[in-house]
Amino acid sequence: MSGFSARKEAGVTKSMHMGICVKGYLKKPLSEMKNVFFNNNTGEFLSTQEARDYLLDELSKGHLVIPIGQCPDWDYVHGCPGHVVENAGKEAQPC
Numbered sequence: 001m002s003g004f005s006a007r008k009e010a011g012v013t014k015s016m017h018m019g020i021c022v023k024g025y026l027k028k029p030l031s032e033m034k035n036v037f038f039n040n041n042t043g044e045f046l047s048t049q050e051a052r053d054y055l056l057d058e059l060s061k062g063h064l065v066i067p068i069g070q071c072p073d074w075d076y077v078h079g080c081p082g083h084v085v086e087n088a089g090k091e092a093q094p095c
């Protein structure tokens, strides 16, 4: 499942939704924003300038990390709090 991984923590396996560091992406060259973000309504990729505007918009709302995929408990500062799951998976990468 895309944007979804799991890690073990104190004997409990948690699944973690992955996120994008807004500030980290804004520091990248515009060329690296090509074909990364897309419009949820049209399904089309945002242009590099639209992607940058989108990230600046998120940052202005105080959103430091934005989710990849659907996380029901997403925290826009700390990311996914983790969800306890039955089956173990691969390690999650911190933001």
Ligand SMILES: [Zn+2]
Pocket (backbone or CB within 6 Å): 015, 016, 017, 070, 071, 072, 073, 074, 080, 081, 082, 083
């Ligand atoms: Zn989550």
